[in-house]
């Protein structure tokens with residue numbers, strides 16, 4: 438294949454940190470390259486340079502046989518490189534159509550024509566957003582899909598996607614993959630950053646592994662089992678698909694000494710919880726001590742709103758909300774914290790990190806009446822967490838704001854894991870976190886649960902939900918429509934509930950690839966089933 442981009446000896450440092458140490462890489466036309474590696478490996482830095490957001494210190498870039506050194510994103514685009522950054526920003530007041538065409542040659546078209554074109558473009562990949570809606574009305578995953586439409590409309594030769602799908606559900610991922618493949622079929626090249634092994638297995642042509650600022654490995658993921666792909670990336674033997682041991686009918690292995698009976702084991706007892714805007718409607722569930730209760734659903738199904746309501750971060754009403762048998766009074770998150778209920782939001786601006794402070798200052802939660810010994814012990818635990826999750830090799834004194842996005846997320850998760858809470862409500866805690874650390878976090882959450890912490894774990898990644906949760910609830914249109922014991926649950930059964938299809942049968946499974954073949958504008962039919970089946974086949 439003909440090389441579109443050649444990267445030679447690319448270097449970049451930030452203060453003392455050397456983010457890129459001499460990267461060599463080639464990308465061909467029509468190729469989807471998966472750029473992978475641990476958090477902090479330098480992936481975002483590399484694509485930021487290619488996208489004109491950051492300038493390198495040294496090295497050469499050649500694009501389409503011409504020297505390439507963009508001084509800004511618009512210069513990069515002019516040369517043929519379009520990008521979606523990991524923490525992309527959109528103008529909330531712009532319409533969807535305006536956002537799609539803002540940097541394409543259709544930018545000056547009359548609004549009606551833009552709306553019509555946007556509708557057609559979106560329909561061609563199965564999106565039915567109203568082009569006149571404002572970007573601010575969309576949730577993050579929807580904004581990301583509109584950004585994908587924007588790069589499609591720009592007609593750049595090289596498209597950079599930095600963890601666009603980190604909170605996407607299977608359906609959104611299949612839409613994104615459809616667009617990405619279409620870009621490649623049109624002869625454009627894509628550099629695609631992801632931490633999800635299922636995405637690597639099903640989408641990319643070639644994997645390039647970055648480690649400590651250098652390309653250390655390249656391989657084709659085709660026909661490789663997930664464990665092998667993970668090994669190539671992490672050099673660790675990771676297992677996939679293991680499920681937690683059942684909590685036990687009598688909760689024996691989790692029973693707290695001296696306490697007995699079902700009531701004593703019930704940590705949260707929620708009945709008829711609703712939010713005034715109707716995002717959550719009449720949700721009831723009980724959470725046991727030491728239980729991980731997974732929660733999933735399609736976008737706008739109400740999981741994030743339920744999470745916020747459970748900790749007083751959003752207004753809500755209920756018939757009953759008890760913790761350890763006592764009615765709770767929640768006006769704000771501080772009230773939840775007093776009750777030892779911790780909350781991790783899925784929004785970057787709500788992570789609660791003090792980015793100008795050190796990792797240690799973020800990890801060690803202040804406790805009333807703490808002795809010097811307590812503080813010393815807390816610091817020791819923080820250091821152990823940083824080590825176990827490989828957050829940084831340069832100690833806990835570094836500023837959190839200087840860490841890569843995924844490592845900041847690790848700090849946010851680690852902070853709650855070490856906060857001594859009885860209940861943790863975690864919304865997409867592993868988004869942006871590399872595959873090895875994800876594995877470690879799963880283990881750490883299991884350990885916490887085994888010591889009695891109860892966890893509400895929200896995720897769009899059904900594989901990790903099944904690996905972690907004792908029971909899994911599915912939300913649809915604001916209601917908790919199903920709760921399945923792990924032993925009875927499968928990706929198919931969960932997705933069927935999320936879609937409202939009843940029980941999913943394999944003979945209903947996808948025909949999308951066959952039906953879409955040769956039809957450039959066919960919307961993906963039943964792509965979720967196809968995606969899951971493809972993944973199962975590749976394991």
Ligand SMILES: Nc1ncnc2c1ncn2[C@@H]1O[C@H](COP(=O)(O)OP(=O)(O)OP(=O)(O)O)[C@@H](O)[C@H]1O
Pocket residue numbers: 451452454455456474475476477478479480481482483523838839840841842843844869
């Ligand atoms: N603005 C900055 N100031 C200081 N250090 C930075 C800055 N941006 C990146 N770094 C450092 O450069 C290194 C590479 O970071 P980069 O964001 O490229 O990693 P990454 O592979 O994209 O990680 P992730 O998977 O977490 O997104 C990290 O050590 C990071 O801490």
